[in-house]
Structures are given as C-alpha cells and as structure tokens.
Amino acid sequence: MLRFPMHLRASRAAGALHAVERLPSLCTLTSKRALSTLATSSELSDAPPPGLFSSGAGQVPAEPTIAADASGAGAGAGDARPSFASKERQLRELAAQQPTAVSLGNLFRSGLDPTPEQSLLNAQFLWRELRIRVAHRITQLRALPAGLNEHPCVVEAASMYEHMSDMLGQCKRPGTYEDEERFAQVLANTKPTAAVIPRKIGIALAEVRRRTPLSPEQQRQVDVQLDAFFLNRVGHRLLIQHYLASKQPREGFSGIIQSKCSPVAVCEDAAKRVTTVIRERCGACPEIKIIGDRGHTFTYIPSHIYFIANELLKNACAATVRRHRGTGELPAVRVIVARGEEDMTIKVEDEGGGIARSRLSEVWSYAGEWSDEELDFNSSLISSPAVGGEAAPLAQKGLGLPLARLYAKYFGGTLHVTPMEGYGTDCYVRLYRLGDQNCENLPSLVRQSPGELDSTAKGSLFDAQAKRM
Numbered sequence: 398m399l400r401f402p403m404h405l406r407a408s409r410a411a412g413a414l415h416a417v418e419r420l421p422s423l424c425t426l427t428s429k430r431a432l433s434t435l436a437t438s439s440e441l442s443d444a445p446p447p448g449l450f451s452s453g454a455g456q457v458p459a460e461p462t463i464a465a466d467a468s469g470a471g472a473g474a475g476d477a478r479p480s481f482a483s484k485e486r487q488l489r490e491l492a493a494q495q496p497t498a499v500s501l502g503n504l505f506r507s508g509l510d511p512t513p514e515q516s517l518l519n520a521q522f523l524w525r526e527l528r529i530r531v532a533h534r535i536t537q538l539r540a541l542p543a544g545l546n547e548h549p550c551v552v553e554a555a556s557m558y559e560h561m562s563d564m565l566g567q568c569k570r571p572g573t574y575e576d577e578e579r580f581a582q583v584l585a586n587t588k589p590t591a592a593v594i595p596r597k598i599g600i601a602l603a604e605v606r607r608r609t610p611l612s613p614e615q616q617r618q619v620d621v622q623l624d625a626f627f628l629n630r631v632g633h634r635l636l637i638q639h640y641l642a643s644k645q646p647r648e649g650f651s652g653i654i655q656s657k658c659s660p661v662a663v664c665e666d667a668a669k670r671v672t673t674v675i676r677e678r679c680g681a682c683p684e685i686k687i688i689g690d691r692g693h694t695f696t697y698i699p700s701h702i703y704f705i706a707n708e709l710l711k712n713a714c715a716a717t718v719r720r721h722r723g724t725g726e727l728p729a730v731r732v733i734v735a736r737g738e739e740d741m742t743i744k745v746e747d748e749g750g751g752i753a754r755s756r757l758s759e760v761w762s763y764a765g766e767w768s769d770e771e772l773d774f775n776s777s778l779i780s781s782p783a784v785g786g787e788a789a790p791l792a793q794k795g796l797g798l799p800l801a802r803l804y805a806k807y808f809g810g811t812l813h814v815t816p817m818e819g820y821g822t823d824c825y826v827r828l829y830r831l832g833d834q835n836c837e838n839l840p841s842l843v844r845q846s847p848g849e850l851d852s853t854a855k856g857s858l859f860d861a862q863a864k865r866m
Contacts, residue, residue: 488562491532497522499636501654501808505696508643508652513574519640520577521570523584528565530633534558537626542618543611548601554594561587581644584637594630598623599796602765616762620799623763628803635698635807657694660702660734660741660828661687667706668732671714679718683727683747685710689734695741695830701804702743702828705812706732708801709745709824716749716822736830743826752816760814761802764795 507519538555539546546552564587571577602619605611611619639652649656668685675682713730721727728748735742752760798814805812810828817823 484563484566487566488532488535491529491562492536494529496529496533496632497526499632501696501698504635504639505651505654505656508639508654510646510651511643513577516644517571517574517577519643520580523636523640524565524568524570524580526636527584527633528562530629530636531558531562531565533629534626534633535562537622537629541622541626543615544605544609545598545601545619548605550597550601550604554597557594581641585641588634588637591634595627595796595800599763599765602763603795604765606765620762624799624803627800628807631803631807653698653700654696655699656696658697658699658702659691659694660706660743661689661691661693663699663702664689664706664710664732664734664743667703667710671707671710675711675714675718679715679722681718681722681727682714683717683721684729685714685732686729687732687734689732690736693734693736693741695736695828697741697808697828701807704804705801705826706743706745708797709826712798713745713747713749713822713824717747720748720750739830741828741830743828745824745826746821748821751818751820751822752814753818757816761799763799766795 507515511519535555535558538551538558541551564583568580568583569576571580602623635653639654642650643652664687668687672682672685710730710732717727717730730745730747733744733746735744802812805826805828808829810826813825813827815823815825
C-alpha cells in the first residue's frame, strides 16, 4: 500500500463507513413524509410553496442530535471552541444520522420567488441538513480504499469539508431574517469551487495508480466508494446552489431549476463549446448535428444536462478525429433528442471506432489525471446562456464519464453506452419527465432502508449494463 508521511494523514473516525450505510431509502422517506411530486411546469408554478425544501407540512425538522462535551460546548454553541476529540465525536454523531430526501418538485416550489419567510425556512432546513451531509462527505473521504485516504490531496480535500463543518457548527440556527442573510454569506464563502475537489481526487488517484497499479478488485472498491462520494456531493452542492440562486430570482427559473428546460438548446450550447476546444486541441473537429425540437421542454436542472452533453460530445469528437485524421472529411457526430410520455432521451452517436469488448469494464472506472500543469476546459467553469448564465461544472480528466453517469442517475435517470467496435459508439441518456421518479438517488451503500426497501426505480431500460450502484 502507498504510504505518506504521518503528519499528512487525516485522523480516522472509528466506524465511519458503517455510519454511512445506515442512511434510509430516499424514496421511502419521500412517501413517508408525503413529499409533493412533480408533474408539469404549470402545476409547479401554481402550487403553494412548501414550508421547506422537502416537506409540505410547514415544520422544520428537528435539530441534528449532538451531545454536548464536558465543557458544555455542543453544536451551535456560539463562541465555544470544542476540543478535537469533541469535534470528532460530533462528526461521528452527525454522520450516523439520516439526510432528508428532496424532490425536484419541492426544490422548484421552495425557490420560486421565495418570500423572506420562505427563505428563512429554507435556511433553517439547510442549517440542519448540510451539517449531516458534510459529515458524510468527510467520513467517505477518510474511508477511501487503496491508500487514497492517506494521499495529501485527499487529506486536503477532507480538510476543506472539515473547515466547512466547523463554520456551520459555529452558526446558530437562523431565527431572524438577519440570521438568514449571515447564514447565506457563510455558505457562499465556505463552499469549495466545483473543480477543486474532483481535481484533487483525480490527481491523488492517478498518482496512486502510477506508483502501485490497482488490482481489478481494488479498482472496483475505489469505483464504488467514489461513486458514493461524488453522487452525494452532487446533492450537497445542489442544495447550496439552489438556495443561493433562489435569493436572486431569474425569469423562467426557480433557483437553478428551469421550468421549461430545452435539452436541444442545452446540447447546442455544449456543442459550440466542444467544437471550439477540440479544434484548439486537435486541429480539427467534426460537425455536430443536433436533431430535435427546441420546443420540447421539461422542468429540470440545465447545468446537469450540460455536464453530461459536454462530456459525451468531447469524447465523441476526439475519437472521431483520432480515427479519421488524414482520411478526408470527418464524419459528423449526431445528437438526437426525443421526448416521450415519461422520458427525455438524448442519443449521441459517433464513428470514432467504438470500444473493444475487453475495455468495456473500464468505461465507468475512475482513472484520474497525474499532471496538474494545465487547467483545460475539463476542469474549469463556464457561464452558459443555455443554463441561465449559471456556471456549469466540467470534469477533471479521467473522471468525466463516471461523473456524467452520476449526474444522469441523480434524479433517477440512466446513461448507457453501446459501442460497435470498428465503427463507433452510441450513448443514451434517459432523464425522467415525471416527478414521482425525480427523487434523489443514492448509491448501493446507502440505498437500502431499515425496512430493506430498495429506492431503485423499477423497470429501467438499461439498468442491467452497470450494477455497480
């Protein structure tokens, strides 16, 4: 196992991993708490906003349970500074608690032109929820296998979340509008930028793999753990971004959710960016043809679609250039967008040579990137008109396809790859249009509820391809 200096190792919370496994099924929570479901954008616009992100009952969930230390300093204890041992105990207690399920419909309603009262309720919900979710992020990083948890980059990533946990712990529960504004400022100042954490994990993973190649079983363990971490990170960041964006209303949006999101428009915007970058990098780029109706819209998060489309188009265009360079005109990459009664489906097809059967298992594995000398479009943020001017995250090298798959899965969708070796590859993205399927999707480590009820959406067309999660 790769070893690092002792002073760079993070402290280990006993039992951290099994605490994560105690999370319940989110869809089970959804039914128990009578969460409203998303049907159409018009229904969303007319429905009264719930009391908080995930409950229509108008009651803020109870504070997370944290025992006070010997000095009486518990969570939210004002200026008291708990000891290291006390903070570690609090972290374990928070990580053992259940996150609250959120649905796309309730997120939309809670952020649609919120009143000061609604913003305060949202802040009270986040004050409780984020402390629990951040604790899970820390324990997941500390539990990464194959020596990754001891790599300085991962230790530094965990310390960023520990700092955020400290800042949230020092905040008292917002009780006034002034408290809510201060809380929003804390979130804006402590949230790591979108590229920082994936970049650090990508560098760490590439270095570990370079020094000590991982066995297939080690790679599988790494993939499972990083799936769990990154999928939960998507939800953590989504809550913060949606809350902060909802404080600055934009026409057609509720926070970061667009009421009439056009996948065709988002794909067109991603195609422009990819064309520019591939030409700069490769000297040429195939034409990207987008087939679909811009008027086919649904309520969704456009930055998530952008992330997926960007990654698939980048891979398709680069593969096409590699295979056909010097042979004449490059065959076009085609994007087909179709709207069904239940789904929005995006198909990306190329003639880049496909993928060998022996390499199919590597498609969804995290590889990372050793060199950190240059930050290209894979590790930056862009402001996109199609996503409402929001900064759309892009992937660190070696992490793109697995992360794109997680963005598709987050609200119950799928990403499926069908290669034809010697010709090209077809990629299918399936996103749910119906709100009863648009609940947070947890990885297998945390999907089972105490009652052994599985939150996996039944009848998914391509679920058999990848059962890692």
